[in-house]
Amino acid sequence: MPRTIKIAAAQMGPVHITSPRTEVITRMLSLLHSASSLGAQLVLFPETAFTTFFPRHLIASQASLDSYFEHGDNLPSSPNTKPLFDAAKELGIDISVGFAERTEEGEGYNASVYFSAEKGAVIAKYRKVHLPGSKEPFENPDAVNQLEKRYFQPGNLGFKAFRTPGLVAGAAKKGSEELGAGKGDPIMGMMICNDRRWAEGWRIYGMQGVEVVLCGYNTAGFAPDLWGTRKVMTPEEAEVDAVFHHKLVMQSNSYMNSCFSVSAAKAGLEDGKYDLIGGSCITSPEGHVLAEAKGKGDEIVFAEIDLEDCRQGKEKTFDFERHRRIDQYGLITEQTGVVEPELLP
Amino acid sequence: MPRTIKIAAAQMGPVHITSPRTEVITRMLSLLHSASSLGAQLVLFPETAFTTFFPRHLIASQASLDSYFEHGDNLPSSPNTKPLFDAAKELGIDISVGFAERTEEGEGYNASVYFSAEKGAVIAKYRKVHLPGSKEPFENPDAVNQLEKRYFQPGNLGFKAFRTPGLVAGAAKKGSEELGAGKGDPIMGMMICNDRRWAEGWRIYGMQGVEVVLCGYNTAGFAPDLWGTRKVMTPEEAEVDAVFHHKLVMQSNSYMNSCFSVSAAKAGLEDGKYDLIGGSCITSPEGHVLAEAKGKGDEIVFAEIDLEDCRQGKEKTFDFERHRRIDQYGLITEQTGVVEPELLP
Numbered sequence: 001m002p003r004t005i006k007i008a009a010a011q012m013g014p015v016h017i018t019s020p021r022t023e024v025i026t027r028m029l030s031l032l033h034s035a036s037s038l039g040a041q042l043v044l045f046p047e048t049a050f051t052t053f054f055p056r057h058l059i060a061s062q063a064s065l066d067s068y069f070e071h072g073d074n075l076p077s078s079p080n081t082k083p084l085f086d087a088a089k090e091l092g093i094d095i096s097v098g099f100a101e102r103t104e105e106g107e108g109y110n111a112s113v114y115f116s117a118e119k120g121a122v123i124a125k126y127r128k129v130h131l132p133g134s135k136e137p138f139e140n141p142d143a144v145n146q147l148e149k150r151y152f153q154p155g156n157l158g159f160k161a162f163r164t165p166g167l168v169a170g171a172a173k174k175g176s177e178e179l180g181a182g183k184g185d186p187i188m189g190m191m192i193c194n195d196r197r198w199a200e201g202w203r204i205y206g207m208q209g210v211e212v213v214l215c216g217y218n219t220a221g222f223a224p225d226l227w228g229t230r231k232v233m234t235p236e237e238a239e240v241d242a243v244f245h246h247k248l249v250m251q252s253n254s255y256m257n258s259c260f261s262v263s264a265a266k267a268g269l270e271d272g273k274y275d276l277i278g279g280s281c282i283t284s285p286e287g288h289v290l291a292e293a294k295g296k297g298d299e300i301v302f303a304e305i306d307l308e309d310c311r312q313g314k315e316k317t318f319d320f321e322r323h324r325r326i327d328q329y330g331l332i333t334e335q336t337g338v339v340e341p342e343l344l345p
Numbered sequence: 346m347p348r349t350i351k352i353a354a355a356q357m358g359p360v361h362i363t364s365p366r367t368e369v370i371t372r373m374l375s376l377l378h379s380a381s382s383l384g385a386q387l388v389l390f391p392e393t394a395f396t397t398f399f400p401r402h403l404i405a406s407q408a409s410l411d412s413y414f415e416h417g418d419n420l421p422s423s424p425n426t427k428p429l430f431d432a433a434k435e436l437g438i439d440i441s442v443g444f445a446e447r448t449e450e451g452e453g454y455n456a457s458v459y460f461s462a463e464k465g466a467v468i469a470k471y472r473k474v475h476l477p478g479s480k481e482p483f484e485n486p487d488a489v490n491q492l493e494k495r496y497f498q499p500g501n502l503g504f505k506a507f508r509t510p511g512l513v514a515g516a517a518k519k520g521s522e523e524l525g526a527g528k529g530d531p532i533m534g535m536m537i538c539n540d541r542r543w544a545e546g547w548r549i550y551g552m553q554g555v556e557v558v559l560c561g562y563n564t565a566g567f568a569p570d571l572w573g574t575r576k577v578m579t580p581e582e583a584e585v586d587a588v589f590h591h592k593l594v595m596q597s598n599s600y601m602n603s604c605f606s607v608s609a610a611k612a613g614l615e616d617g618k619y620d621l622i623g624g625s626c627i628t629s630p631e632g633h634v635l636a637e638a639k640g641k642g643d644e645i646v647f648a649e650i651d652l653e654d655c656r657q658g659k660e661k662t663f664d665f666e667r668h669r670r671i672d673q674y675g676l677i678t679e680q681t682g683v684v685e686p687e688l689l690p
Contacts, residue, residue, distance in 0.1 A: 129670050129673050130668055130669075130670065131668070132662070132668065154670050154673075155670075155673070156673075158673050159673065160686070161686040162686050163686060184685075187685070187686060194662075194668075197601060197662065197663070198601070198668075198669075199544035199545075199547075199548060199598075199601055200544075200548070200669075200673075200674045200677060201673075202544075203544060203545070203677055204673075204674065204676045204677060206683075207676055207677070207680060207682070207683055207684065208683065208684060208685065208686045209683045209684075209685050209686070241631065244632070245600060245631075245632065248593075248596060248597045248600060248632050249597055249600070249601065251593060251597070252593045252594055252596070252597030252598070253544075253597070255590060255593060255594070256542060256543070256544055256594065286586065286590075287589070287590065287593050314683075317477070317539075317542065318542070320681060320682045320683055321681055321682030321683065323475055323476070323477065323539075323543075324475075324543075324545075324681045324682070325474050325475065325499050325500075325681075326677075326678050326679075326680070326681050328474050328499075328500070328501075328503050328504065328545075328546075328549075329545045329549065329677060329678050330678060331549045331552055332545060332548055332549060332552070332671075332674060332677055332678060333671050333674050333675060333677060333678045334671075335552060335671070336665060336666055336669045336671050337552070337665045337666030337669070338551075338552055338553065338554045338659075338665055338666065339552065339553060339554075340532070340553065340554050341505070341506040341507050341508060341532060341553045341554070
């Protein structure tokens with residue numbers, strides 16, 4: 001029995017540091033309506049969708065920094081973001097969206113939520129685990145900073161998969177014993193940007209039977225290289241390579257965990273200066289790109305998928321129960337960094 | 346300071362069930378000499394290079410089964426395999442080669458060794474961890490069996506990286522404190538066939554600073570599908586997809602662990618009937634294919650690489666010490682198979 005759903009990535013063009021929030025929400029509503037006209041049941045928006053990707057800036061004032069964050073996590077009722085969630089509920093479309101989260105205790109996270117239209121509520125939250133960049137800015141004033149480790153704490157909610165109600169007609173809901181093949185609500189997981197380059201998060205989702213991984217991102221196409229690395233590229237070459245890496249990890253990790261993936265970029269020249277890649281795409285459990293953004297502006301990437309296509313991989317090549325050998329994997333969780341191999345005698 | 350080495354994959358065309366061992370060794374010697382004429386310092390041969398890929402056959406007789414195995418693991422002195430190692434030593438070429446290993450205790454492993462020409466000895470051994478297929482044959486007589494779980498034990502040597510002496514001129518050897526950038530002998534790791542689809546093994550090598558991963562394989566291009574999976578492909582489509590998956594995982598896992606990889610196929614119609622893919626290739630730490638087999642017969646795939654190209658990834662995007670979050674990875678080693686997410690209330 002097919003379990004077909006219609007999904008979309010809402011790629012967004014740049015959101016400038018000067019863009020009013022209301023203007024951004026208007027663009028997001030427009031994307032949501034476009035997706036709705038295609039019949040989309042789920043729309044993924046990018047990482048930090050409501051603002052520019054502010055970790056590229058060294059922001060000295062706490063008030064200025066705070067203006068990029070949502071305070072508390074009740075986005076559906078917060079004035080800044082309520083119109084998007086109201087529209088999603090009205091249109092009957094689930095949405096997942098990235099935002100900067102400021103907790104009541106004052107901690108910052110690079111977070112995303114999953115809002116269920118059927119429930120009329122946020123049913124899952126994720127906090128980005130793999131924060132790239134550094135705490136301290138570069139000394140060179142021409143450098144493009146990546147200050148996520150300064151503004152955010154590493155995510156502390158793990159990679160927790162969840163079932164999404166209402167998307168598959170007639171899906172069993174009551175108990176896991178009823179959830180045989182072709183029966184259950186979709187199993188989804190969220191990750192954010194750099195997380196997609198780390199096989200660990202994908203595997204933990206895979207080990208919960210994930211069927212769709214959602215990943216919003218802001219990925220630099222080119223930034224002046226101040227790391228002393230040796231490879232010199234033109235900005236054009238660097239952007240081609242960045243898109244290549246993005247798609248490579250989305251495709252391969254989808255394949256190795258037998259799941260679909262949806263990725264949504266914030267793209268283009270943000271703040272009028274900083275180039276972000278496009279490449280929003282939907283990949284299959286066999287690792288193929290099913291749909292892909294054409295440009296670097298606001299754009300809906302759409303596909304109708306059958307979650308049952310995950311079964312071939314999950315039951316054969318990637319049947320974890322039969323093939324994984326955790327007795328040989330200890331180092332992965334015992335050790336963070338690199339330990340060189342012993343030298344030969 | 347560059348750390349340049351010249352490496353080669355020795356792709357082999359089919360080795361039939363009827364092929365005499367001496368004929369196979371003659372072909373391997375010919376490949377070794379071809380690689381030598383290109384200046385190769387290291388040549389990788391396929392999985393179970395000396396024989397047909399016998400796990401596709403249900404072999405009832407123990408004597409017949411035993412004929413595919415090397416007994417003990419001293420390949421350089423065993424009459425069946427000695428000529429290859431003698432030639433490698435004489436030519437000053439390191440080799441890595443896959444073979445079926447029968448231990449003194451009678452256990453079987455799908456194994457590979459790394460032979461150092463400078464040491465004149467095997468300096469590392471690997472036993473395949475991720476055995477695909479099943480213990481029991483298919484009931485359908487038209488099925489192509491994959492009986493690795495019947496003939497082999499899962500590897501019990503872990504993923505142990507090792508340094509290879511003599512390949513990089515002037516490399517420091519004595520103590521790890523001397524092994525700064527540009528100084529050390531290459532760090533390598535072996536895996537076999539299906540292992541390459543499992544990110545765990547790659548990561549464990551990555552966590553030992555691996556610079557080159559070696560992977561021999563026998564991968565079916567097409568086999569009648571008796572798993573009840575739903576996707577129907579022509580043999581041609583299936584082979585294209587199998588090569589795509591092979592390259593996808595070699596490229597992405599090389600990228601995610603900032604290492605080169607070399608993969609060597611046994612390819613073509615083995616035993617006159619069973620199609621194996623080609624696609625032997627060398628990939629870069631940025632995930633690009635540097636060299637690739639053109640056909641499905643005996644063929645050398647060659648590249649000159651600079652191990653220092655691994656540094657950009659290892660020190661920036663994939664600096665494990667700064668970015669990995671093992672407090673969030675527990676499930677990977679706690680659990681083998683899939684546990685479904687909790688249902689929403």
